[in-house]
Amino acid sequence: MNDKYLPAIYTAFALGIAFLGWRIDNAYYLQLLIFIGLNTLLALSLNMLMGYAGQISLGHAAFYGIGAYVTAILTTTYQIPPVLALPAAVGAAMVIAWIVGMPTLRLSGYYLGMGTLGFGMIVHIVLREWSSVTGGASGLVGIPPLSVGPVEFASNKSYFFLVWAVVLAVIIFCRRIIDSRVGRALCAIHDGEKAAAAVGVNTRRLKLQVFVLSAGIAALAGFLYAHLVFFISPGSFGFMASIKIVTMVVIGGMASIWGALFGASLLTLLPEWLHAFSEFEMVVYGLVLMVVMIFMPRGLTRGVVDIYERYRKTHDRQ
Amino acid sequence: MNGTAKPMTGSDPILEIRDVNKAFGGVQALDRIGFNLENASITGLIGPNGAGKTTLFNVITGMLAPDTGDIRFAGRSIEKLEVHQRVALGIARTFQNVELFESMTVLDNILVGLFTRTRAGMIASMLRLPRTRKEETLARDQAMELLNFVGLQDYAHRKSGDLPFGWQRMLEVARAMAAQPRLLLLDEPAAGLNMAETGHLGELIKEIRSRGITILLVEHDMSLTMSISDHIVVLDQGGKIAEGPPRAVQADEAVMAAYLGKKATPTKD
Numbered sequence: 001m002n003d004k005y006l007p008a009i010y011t012a013f014a015l016g017i018a019f020l021g022w023r024i025d026n027a028y029y030l031q032l033l034i035f036i037g038l039n040t041l042l043a044l045s046l047n048m049l050m051g052y053a054g055q056i057s058l059g060h061a062a063f064y065g066i067g068a069y070v071t072a073i074l075t076t077t078y079q080i081p082p083v084l085a086l087p088a089a090v091g092a093a094m095v096i097a098w099i100v101g102m103p104t105l106r107l108s109g110y111y112l113g114m115g116t117l118g119f120g121m122i123v124h125i126v127l128r129e130w131s132s133v134t135g136g137a138s139g140l141v142g143i144p145p146l147s148v149g150p151v152e153f154a155s156n157k158s159y160f161f162l163v164w165a166v167v168l169a170v171i172i173f174c175r176r177i178i179d180s181r182v183g184r185a186l187c188a189i190h191d192g193e194k195a196a197a198a199v200g201v202n203t204r205r206l207k208l209q210v211f212v213l214s215a216g217i218a219a220l221a222g223f224l225y226a227h228l229v230f231f232i233s234p235g236s237f238g239f240m241a242s243i244k245i246v247t248m249v250v251i252g253g254m255a256s257i258w259g260a261l262f263g264a265s266l267l268t269l270l271p272e273w274l275h276a277f278s279e280f281e282m283v284v285y286g287l288v289l290m291v292v293m294i295f296m297p298r299g300l301t302r303g304v305v306d307i308y309e310r311y312r313k314t315h316d317r318q
Numbered sequence: 319m320n321g322t323a324k325p326m327t328g329s330d331p332i333l334e335i336r337d338v339n340k341a342f343g344g345v346q347a348l349d350r351i352g353f354n355l356e357n358a359s360i361t362g363l364i365g366p367n368g369a370g371k372t373t374l375f376n377v378i379t380g381m382l383a384p385d386t387g388d389i390r391f392a393g394r395s396i397e398k399l400e401v402h403q404r405v406a407l408g409i410a411r412t413f414q415n416v417e418l419f420e421s422m423t424v425l426d427n428i429l430v431g432l433f434t435r436t437r438a439g440m441i442a443s444m445l446r447l448p449r450t451r452k453e454e455t456l457a458r459d460q461a462m463e464l465l466n467f468v469g470l471q472d473y474a475h476r477k478s479g480d481l482p483f484g485w486q487r488m489l490e491v492a493r494a495m496a497a498q499p500r501l502l503l504l505d506e507p508a509a510g511l512n513m514a515e516t517g518h519l520g521e522l523i524k525e526i527r528s529r530g531i532t533i534l535l536v537e538h539d540m541s542l543t544m545s546i547s548d549h550i551v552v553l554d555q556g557g558k559i560a561e562g563p564p565r566a567v568q569a570d571e572a573v574m575a576a577y578l579g580k581k582a583t584p585t586k587d
Contacts, residue, residue: 180443188430195417200405200434
C-alpha cells in the first residue's frame with residue numbers, strides 16, 4: 001500500500017524518538033512516554049490478534065502479567081540476571097498461550113470473548129493467591145534494574161530509549177508479518193473464515209500462531225514493565241487492564257499499526273490531563289471515549305483520515 | 319435409481335463419489351449419491367432447489383462430513399482430510415453467494431488463494447529472508463497472470479468489495495484457480511451475471527478445462543450448462559435421478575418430471 005514510504009516513516013519515527021529523548025529531561029514526562037511505549041506494545045500485541053485476525057481476547061493482561069511475574073520471580077527469588085529471564089518470561093507466556101489457545105480458539109465471537117475472559121481471571125487469581133511464589137496480593141518487590149552486559153538501564157532516559165527502540169522493532173516486525181503471506185491469510189480469516197479455509201488456509205493453526213505471537217509481545221511489555229517499576233502486584237494485570245488494552249485498540253483503530261500508537265497515547269495521557277477534573281475525572285474520561293467512538297467509529301486513525309477527506313471534499317467544491 | 323458408481327469408460331476418474339448419504343434431522347439431503355468425474359471434463363450438476371447440490375459440494379470440499387459413503391480423489395480416499403488439506407491436494411471451489419475477502423484488494427485476494435502454493439511462515443516473514451522475498455515476487459507475478467486470465471489486471475489494487483458483482487464472480491474464480499487445482503467446483507457461477515458476462519464465463523470455463531482441470535458445475539442457467547458440459551448429473555430431493563450426456567439427459571422423462579414439478583406420473587399441479 002504505502003510500502004515505499006515505510007523506510008522513510010521508520011526513519012522519521014526513530015528521529016522523533018531521538019529528538020524527544022534528547023530534549024526532554026523532566027522525569028515525569030519521560031516516565032509518561034515510557035508508559036505510552038509499554039501500552040503501545042500491548043495494543044500492538046492485541047491488534048495483531050483482534051484487529052487483523054479478528055479474534056477477540058478479553059484476557060490479554062494475563063500475558064502481560066505472566067511476562068512481568070516470570071521475570072520478577074526469576075530475578076528476585078532466584079537471582080537470575082534479567083537478560084536471561086527475558087527469554088523465560090516471553091517463552092512462558094507463549095507456551096501458555098499455545099496450551100490455552102488450542103481449545104479456546106475453536107470458539108469465536110462472544111464465546112471466544114468469554115473463554116479469554118475466564119483465562120484472564122484464572123491467571124489473576126493465581127497471581128493473587130499463590131502467595132509462596134507470587135507474593136500474593138501485596139506482590140513482589142526488589143526487582144533489579146535491567147542491565148545488558150556493561151549497559152545499565154537504570155535512568156529514566158536510558159529506559160525511554162530502550163522501550164521505544166523495542167516499540168519500533170515490534171512495529172517493523174508486525175508490519176512485515178501483515179504484508180506477508182501469513183498476514184494476508186490472517187486478514188482473510190477476519191473477512192471470512194469459511195472462505196479462508198476454502199482457499200486452503202489452515203485457519204486453526206494460523207489463529208493459534210498469531211495468538212502465541214501476540215502473547216509473546218504482551219509478555220515482552222510485562223518484562224519491561226517489571227524492570228521499570230521494580231515492584232509488581234496482581235492489581236495491574238486484572239480484568240480492567242485487559243479492558244484497557246481492548247479500548248486502546250478500538251479507540252486507536254482496528255487493523256492499524258499506528259492506531260495502536262494513537263490509542264495507547266490517548267489512553268495513557270487522558271487520565272493525566274483529566275486530573276484537573278478531580279472527582280469527575282472518570283466521568284470525563286468515559287465521556288471522551290464515547291465522543292471519540294460516536295464521531296470516529298473506526299477509531300482515531302481512520303477517523304482523522306475521514307475528517308480530512310470530508311474537509312477536502314467540501315473545499316474542492318468551493 | 320442406482321446409487322453406486324459404475325465405472326466409466328476411458329481414463330481413470332479424478333473424483334469418485336460412492337454411496338454418499340447425508341441427512342439433516344429427518345431430511346435426507348443426499349441419498350446414496352454416486353458418480354464419477356472424468357479427468358479434464360466439465361460435469362454439470364443440476365436439479366431443482368433443495369436437490370442437494372450445494373450439500374454435495376460441501377461434502378466434496380470437506381466442509382460437511384457425509385454420514386456414510388466414500389469420496390476418492392485421484393484414486394485416494396479423502397474422507398479424513400480437512401478442508402485446507404483438500405485444497406492443497408487440488409480441490410478448489412467458489413461459493414454461491416461469492417465469498418471474497420472484501421476488505422482486501424483484488425490482488426491480495428489472489429495472493430491468499432496462493433496460500434497452499436507458497437510457504438513463508440511467520441518467522442521467515444518477520445525476518446524477510448531472501449527466499450521469502452523471492453517467493454513473494456513470484457507469487458505476485460502469478461497473481462497478476464491470473465488477473466490477466468480473468469481480465470481484472472487493471473483493478474489489482476481496488477478493494478475487492480467495491481467491484482461490480484460480475485467482476486467479483488470472476489475474481490472468485492481466479493482466486494480458486496490460484497490454488498492450482500485439479501478439480502474446480504463452481505457453485506452457480508452465472509447467478510447474477512448478465513448475458514454478455516455469462517457468455518464470457520462459459521468461454522472461461524472451457525479455457526480452464528483446456529488446461530487439464532476438471533470442473534464440476536452447479537448452474538441454473540440451462541443454456542450455459544447444456545452448452546459447455548460434457549456430462550450431466552441430475553439430482554432431485556437428495557437422490558440422483560439421471561446421468562449422461564446433455565442431450566440424453568434433456569430427453570429424460572424423470573428429469574422433465576422433476577423440473578416441471580411433477581411426480582413420475584404426469585398430473586397437472
